[in-house]
Amino acid sequence: MTESLAGGVATPLSMRAAANLTSAAVRAARQLLTELERGRRIDAAVLRSAMEAAFGASDTAGVWNWKTAYDVCEAATVLFLRKFGPAMRAKAGSTVAMLPMLVKVASCLPTHTRRSEDSQALQQFSTPIQLGLAACTAAGITPADRVLEPSAGTGLLAVFAELAGGALVMNELAEARASLLDHLFASVKVTRFDAAQIDDHLDASFVPSVVLMNPPFSALANVDRRMADAALRHVASAFARLCDGGRLVAIAGASFAPDNPTWRDAFVRLQERGRVVFSAALDGSFYAKHGTRTDTRLLVIDKLPAADPKAFPASPGMAGDVATLLGWVNQQVPERLPVASPSEIAAIGRPATSRSVGPVAPTSSSSSITAAPEGVELAYETVEWSPPEGGRLTDALYEEYGLQSIRISGSCAHPTKLVQSAAMASVAPPKPSYRPHLPVNVMADGLLSDAQLESVIYAGEAHSEFLSGSWTVDATFDVLAAARDDAENAVRFRRGWFLGDGTGAGKGRQVAGILLDNWLKGRRRAVWISKSDKLIEDAQRDWRHHGS
Numbered sequence: 001m002t003e004s005l006a007g008g009v010a011t012p013l014s015m016r017a018a019a020n021l022t023s024a025a026v027r028a029a030r031q032l033l034t035e036l037e038r039g040r041r042i043d044a045a046v047l048r049s050a051m052e053a054a055f056g057a058s059d060t061a062g063v064w065n066w067k068t069a070y071d072v073c074e075a076a077t078v079l080f081l082r083k084f085g086p087a088m089r090a091k092a093g094s095t096v097a098m099l100p101m102l103v104k105v106a107s108c109l110p111t112h113t114r115r116s117e118d119s120q121a122l123q124q125f126s127t128p129i130q131l132g133l134a135a136c137t138a139a140g141i142t143p144a145d146r147v148l149e150p151s152a153g154t155g156l157l158a159v160f161a162e163l164a165g166g167a168l169v170m171n172e173l174a175e176a177r178a179s180l181l182d183h184l185f186a187s188v189k190v191t192r193f194d195a196a197q198i199d200d201h202l203d204a205s206f207v208p209s210v211v212l213m214n215p216p217f218s219a220l221a222n223v224d225r226r227m228a229d230a231a232l233r234h235v236a237s238a239f240a241r242l243c244d245g246g247r248l249v250a251i252a253g254a255s256f257a258p259d260n261p262t263w264r265d266a267f268v269r270l271q272e273r274g275r276v277v278f279s280a281a282l283d284g285s286f287y288a289k290h291g292t293r294t295d296t297r298l299l300v301i302d303k304l305p306a307a308d309p310k311a312f313p314a315s316p317g318m319a320g321d322v323a324t325l326l327g328w329v330n331q332q333v334p335e336r337l338p339v340a341s342p343s344e345i346a347a348i349g350r351p352a353t354s355r356s357v358g359p360v361a362p363t364s365s366s367s368s369i370t371a372a373p374e375g376v377e378l379a380y381e382t383v384e385w386s387p388p389e390g391g392r393l394t395d396a397l398y399e400e401y402g403l404q405s406i407r408i409s410g411s412c413a414h415p416t417k418l419v420q421s422a423a424m425a426s427v428a429p430p431k432p433s434y435r436p437h438l439p440v441n442v443m444a445d446g447l448l449s450d451a452q453l454e455s456v457i458y459a460g461e462a463h464s465e466f467l468s469g470s471w472t473v474d475a476t477f478d479v480l481a482a483a484r485d486d487a488e489n490a491v492r493f494r495r496g497w498f499l500g501d502g503t504g505a506g507k508g509r510q511v512a513g514i515l516l517d518n519w520l521k522g523r524r525r526a527v528w529i530s531k532s533d534k535l536i537e538d539a540q541r542d543w544r545h546h547g548s
Helices: 015-037 044-055 066-092 095-107 117-121 129-139 158-163 175-184 195-201 230-241 261-270 284-290 322-332 342-348 422-426 440-444 450-463 507-520 534-545
Strands: 002-004 010-012 146-149 167-171 189-191 210-213 247-253 275-282 296-302 375-377 398-400 419-421 437-439 470-473 480-483
Touching (some): 066 095, 066 158, 095 129, 129 247, 210 230, 275 322
Parallel strands (some): 146 167, 167 189, 210 247
Antiparallel strands (some): 275 296, 375 437
16 A cells, blocks of 8 residues: 655555545545635635644645645535535526536635646546536436446545435545545445456446446556557446446547547447447536646447447537536437346346456346357367478478377368468477367367367367466455465466467457357356457457357
8 A cells, every 4th residue: 555745756554554644634624624615715725724734744744745635625525515415406406507506616626736646647637526517417317326436536426426316336446545435435335446447346246227437548557658548448347347228427538439530440349239329528628627638528328239330429519618518418318228226237147257267258248148059079189290201391481380289080171371480390289188168060060170179279278277376366356476375365377378370360260269168168257368459359250150
């Protein structure tokens, strides 16, 4: 656990010290709440005074920094909205009428002029409360909803879901902010996972009907460079967890749009599972008080496959202010789709996830698993291999490829010529013993060539064994430590397998075959690392082609 101090250096903290800092932050927030209640502006002098009183030291002592002070201001805003929000909603009678009230509150808050290294790296730009109102209005949250906020920050977006009556589950990776949320939302579960993989980490029984999110636009945890597809990863993972008929509302960068050629294909793929029902941009000047002038976009996606994945609703353009955006939301965002009640969603559930390494079975939706096809054991024999008598390598860079250590009766040759390096052609691979199971039609219809079937065999050989040693894993599943085999909570990991074939080998079919074998063997988790994200489409296509 670390806390970023005034100089931007992360210093390890004990659990007690971290708790003391969080308690001090909450005390400062409660002091600032009294200023907001009186309609007073929180300038630098007022903020410094509150922080020094709560922390018992100035920022020059390194106990707190100005990014922490801005988080405290946002915490005070959350406390204010929780205390007065219901009365404001009742008095206003509509979201449009409530907007000027929020503008007045926002005018009392300071401009974020100083940033910490952590806030820059993690792109911690919280949601202005006026934009939070527009996003929550688009979400159409009711007391019947279970709401997930994957990158909750200081709670400025989630508090509007709370005011609407939704049952919250919040996630925040940054420890200092997550601890603050624990105090601000004492009755709400706050997890601390990387939201870019939120679907992999959350408890299988939690299936939200609404996702409300403001993810980093181009930053990923533990990655020290700009990632253009960061927002897509966050949205895709949260959308995978959403129940059928549910709604996802995301605040993203303005360029992350269906009509942007860079992202069009990604949105087309997304619309095979859900449909974009609203997309509009907001001028970046609105975010100036939060330390950036980046243009943003409000996206609304319902989890129902689009009739035509390549068709998208026309965007009304870029709003110069939230009032305009809110007007578009009220006019153009459709009514929510029907979903099961929270208790019914929980009953439907999802398959329990295993922490051992092995392929996962694809699902037809977030709440059901397609039935496994009938599988049969692949028959093959191992053979002794030696270079042909008098055989010599050619002068070419590559040699013709052929199976060396196994023979697969009834298999068909690869439809195109395959080659391998001279070094590989000189040495036969080890004799395998693993017997994969594949659907009957794979062999009967010649869906995989002999070379592709060889890949399935050797991948299964690796997956059936474990890496040496035992390990413990932290709550984020990101940090490993060596452990004794008999240690409490010690785990072992299955061996992986590297597929380095080139163009023409049919990598999509090979991966689909490997997944099918593991699925039929009962292994339902997989990790596939590829330089090209396009290959997953090939594997999904070939999975369907294999009749699954």
